[in-house]
């Protein structure tokens with residue numbers, strides 16, 4: 001367990017940190033500061049298979065874990081098995097229809113359920129393999145849990161190598177990614193963090209995450225990727241976001257062969273500028289390992305250390321950080337890189353000779369912790385990288401300095417825990433949980449009201465029950481009223497708020513004064529934060545229609561569905577290792593009775609649909 005020293009951040013990083021603090025007034029935590037690292041792993045994850053011949057091999061997570069274990073790193077971290085994400089959690093970003101399908105689909109039924117491969121699972125990149133839904137709940141559960149550890153301050157760094165599936169879209173799988181654990185993790189972070197920076201060093205553009213947050217300034221996405229006749233085809237330097245998110249999407253398009261020498265010349269200054277101008281309060285780093293030299297699907301030339309130096313550099317800023325996996329198709333190198341990056345975060349120096357481990361024979365003939373660069377040409381000239389860098393830094397200068405956001409009081413623990421509801425055994429959909437929670441919240445609100453002795457308190461509480469906290473959220477009031485019932489508790493229809501609703505920054509914070517004080521707890525959970533996050537996520541669709549990502553297919557459900565989406569209220573998180581809540585599932589059950597539960601996964605070979613061919617190779621991605 002726990003606290004680990006990071007004495008050995010490496011001379012290079014220290015130099016970076018020093019350089020930085022010399023260069024400006026950005027407060028950098030000493031690079032040598034102790035980091036508390038938590039690590040998510042589920043041993044089931046290695047059992048899943050995308051199908052014979054498919055380049056994505058979940059087994060690489062098991063290989064990584066086995067190396068981490070045999071290097072003795074587990075003692076340096078808080079190790080968690082993720083609580084599997086519930087459907088409700090998954091639908092904080094994805095549509096109900098998509099998640100329902102994912103849960104029900106089996107190899108044999110894929111053709112039928114996807115309309116002959118025309119929706120949700122299209123193309124052979126994303127086959128309906130056996131257990132696909134369970135696989136997604138593990139991956140997403142880890143990233144959501146990681147965000148919760150960061151939010152509650154019990155860890156400085158949280159690692160989930162089963163996550164990082166950055167291509168998944170709101171309504172469909174893409175590029176080997178079915179559920180976007182990163183978006184779900186960031187949404188969780190946004191409950192507590194005003195600004196989150198997402199950094200993506202996978203060789204493919206982080207399109208799913210970018211799209212989800214394309215119109216918000218709460219999340220800056222920054223992707224370094226191969227661009228030009230390469231999956232997914234998006235990520236041009238000129239794509240910088242829309243509306244409030246203008247200039248909050250950063251794309252660094254690269255050519256083949258970028259290596260340890262050239263990569264830092266663009267990575268470090270760009271990240272440096274983002275840190276200075278955007279001032280994130282939390283970072284999510286996607287460490288896709290297909291940017292390593294010799295990757296089966298990649299064309300970059302980074303060594304293990306070149307790749308790991310990105311993690312070192314990000315770590316040197318001393319911000320709460322979630323590190324997730326991603327692509328990576330030469331599995332023995334993926335496990336090496338991620339093991340090395342785990343050690344970077346733990347501040348451990350690893351022996352170059354691999355320890356004995358279950359897969360030692362994979363690492364021959366040298367049996368070393370190394371991924372070497374090769375002699376391929378680097379098509380990224382200095383001039384090219386400079387021009388890209390200048391352009392990006394220029395865009396960043398147009399940003400308002402560290403945009404503010406209206407903050408609420410947010411309980412430091414989950415709502416379930418905060419109000420003392422036992423959630424350990426709550427099953428999603430358990431009606432009793434609902435009533436119990438309602439009663440508790442009502443009691444707390446009444447007690448608060450009595451304590452504060454405000455005359456209009458009772459009135460407010462009534463209205464809260466009927467119509468949501470109107471006074472606190474005037475814009476949402478009438479909507480919430482129409483919703484009735486648990487509207488207030490449900491997040492007063494965050495989904496319906498206009499994009500600006502939550503971004504009324506700089507305004508007086510809704511801090512429980514006057515009519516707005518029904519319940520600080522409830523407010524803290526449901527107000528601007530969530531609305532903003534949800535809006536941001538929801539805007540992924542408009543992003544498409546706005547022409548950023550050329551729509552590959554007509555999408556039909558977003559806006560209508562948004563209204564019905566569950567609130568972003570992770571209620572009953574349970575144990576320290578748990579990820580979230582059944583309560584949440586239930587509180588939305590009313591609105592989502594239709595969530596039928598099919599049983600996922602059994603059957604034979606992949607029944608993936610091949611209706612649509614992808615850009616590039618059929619197995620083009622991730």
Ligand SMILES: [Zn+2]
Pocket residue numbers: 202203204288290326327328621622
């Ligand atoms: Zn990739």
